[in-house]
Amino acid sequence: MAILTLNAGSSSLKVSLWEEGRRRLAAQVERLGSDARLSVEYGDDSMSRDIGQADQAQALDAVLSELPDTRIEAVGHRIVHGGPDRTEPERLTEEVLRDLARLSPFAPLHQPHNLAGLRAARAAFPEALQVGCYDTAFHRGHPWVNDTFALPRRFYDEGVRRYGFHGLSYDFVTTLLARDYPDLHAGRVIVAHLGNGASTCAIREGRSIGSSMGFSALDGLPMGTRCGQIDPGVLLYLMDQKAMQPAEISRLLYKESGLKGLSGLSSDMRSLLASDAPEAAEAVSYFTFRLAREIGAMAAVLGGIDGLVFTGGIGENAAPVRAQALETLAFLGLELDPGANAANAREIHAGPVPILRIETDEESVIARACARILTSSG
Template identity: 70%
Template sequence: MSRILTLNAGSSSLKFSVWAQDSRVQAGQVERIGGDARLLLDGSAPVALGPADHRAALTAVLAAIGPGVDGPLAGVGHRIVHGGPDRARPEVLTPEAIADLAALAPFAPLHQPHNLACVAAARTVFPDALQVGAFDTAFHRGHPWVNDTFALPRRFYEEGVRRYGFHGLSYDYITGVLARSEPDLAAGRVVICHLGNGASICALRDGQSIGSTMGFSALDGLPMGTRCGQVDPGVLLFLMDQKGMTAEEITALLYRESGLKGLSGISSDMRTLEASNDPRAAEAIDYYVFRLAREIGAMAAVLGGLDGLVFTGGIGENSALIRARALERLGFLGLTLDPAANAANAQEIGAGPARILRIETDEEAVIARATRTALTGA
């Protein structure tokens, strides 16, 4: 039976899964890349990898997928964070397409190089498999112009300086779940919060992306594990002019040293911060919750109201504390939390005119579907 492998490289993780037909037969991830990384396989004890980078993580994954799964590998599906202004759907990764995507690396330096490194490795290890890219930016390509542009001279928009939006594979999956299980809600005004080491919020009307907190890069909007989120551009000018920082130094600061890590001085991992008694951890969480509530309100304004709110992603799915504290600030939107359901990580965690849901995302399922479609044409 032909198999499909999916590779989903995030800023601090590498998730993978093996599929036969529509069934996932193997799955796992390497988490905490850049720190004390470990390989997690379904049904197996964690394997410590030490201070692994993405390349070491990928080597561990490729070694893990072979045993125990029969059949040739027909396709490899890749999460590609940035697809540029024109890609609105997955596509086969030809050498020309790969070169084009590599040119977008400055737009997503934490992700694009790792995504494309996975492509290069998979082409070497599985030379007969079809390589398919599924793009995080594709889901947002129908944005209204006012949500797609910046107030800069128009020539920059034509040159590609625009709001792209990210986490599209996750939003695609959640939108599909809603369409199947909650069609009335899916046809309305829904805000989805993808909260993980990377975090963003998407406003949808009738299943279509109308606005996103992320913009030109994966830096904007919410504070993240190591990324700053929204920051006054004047701060960047100050860092350049008064502090003499180079573009490379500012890039490292904004992408790798800010967010929860920078605010707390402790960790980029929300689990660590929630367990800490250090007041700096509490302050980092306070800021995170403040910005989360603020951006949910902003996305509700983009939609002109709110029918449903969905939490997903590692933090969104697992942190009852973050959900509860954000919702404390949002009663004016008709959001009422059910504390018991929230503590139990139930799917429906609230009541009122606007529903509140917790739905586990599955980006790998979206990647596998795209790869299967490319293989079969169906």
């Protein structure tokens, strides 16, 4: 059973080849649209090369040229937005694709690129099963108070509600907790998925109860280039007093804000932590302040906390970020072991509440979903 998993973003494409439940190859194309570069890991071997100007289809072609000769039975896709009703991975029929395309205004930075990757995969593997796995699905069991905005009810009925994202990552973490930490899985856990996109999630007995992300992937924590939580009055001011048009505001909020906007230097946390510039330190401090605030908010949603998990590129690798964020949260029982934290150990707590560092693997969640659907279809 050979399965491909695709994670198509605005500037990158990640592809993994799975056979018999094991990852055989992992490939990534970065800097799509300009000077794209392909990197491939295959067993103990690795390679990288420039592929020049490339869109999603051309990037996939470059990856496919490096694949071993094998028949692909299914292609699984990370799709950011599944809307209010989709709670499980599913076959991507023409009707489903039309529905997903209509959700593009809800996730303009991600959905069009997810669907472009899907179209490229269908052209490359017309006989393969195409499966959609939704980042929003994990959050569909939220209580109504965590899903709605205080707007007239008709907007909620039209789909203007809190969706939550990073669901595939949270799915992976909760599945691992159920296997390795069953007592913790049965309790109240806050997971912080921290990367170029960042969010926190309140989880009770393996189910999402609340998320820092809302209607879009802009809300909550500051991110690499995204602003995070912002007073909507700021947007009214920009439109009224600065005469900014929707496209300008979208570019500001999605591409020019967050760590990049605050520091004026970089959207990459690694670069900011290595910098001596005061603006870099201020950007990191704002990020960790907001992270502590969101952890506290998720604890309130859950009525307490039995465990905290850090995951994602920053969450897994930036020990100073974890330490700064938890400086003020000892009152919740959250205390780090400095040595374990610096060593990026899995268990990094010194206090009564477990604190874990877990390396997420969204592609494995997609591959398992494809295998289930293939098996059930006989």
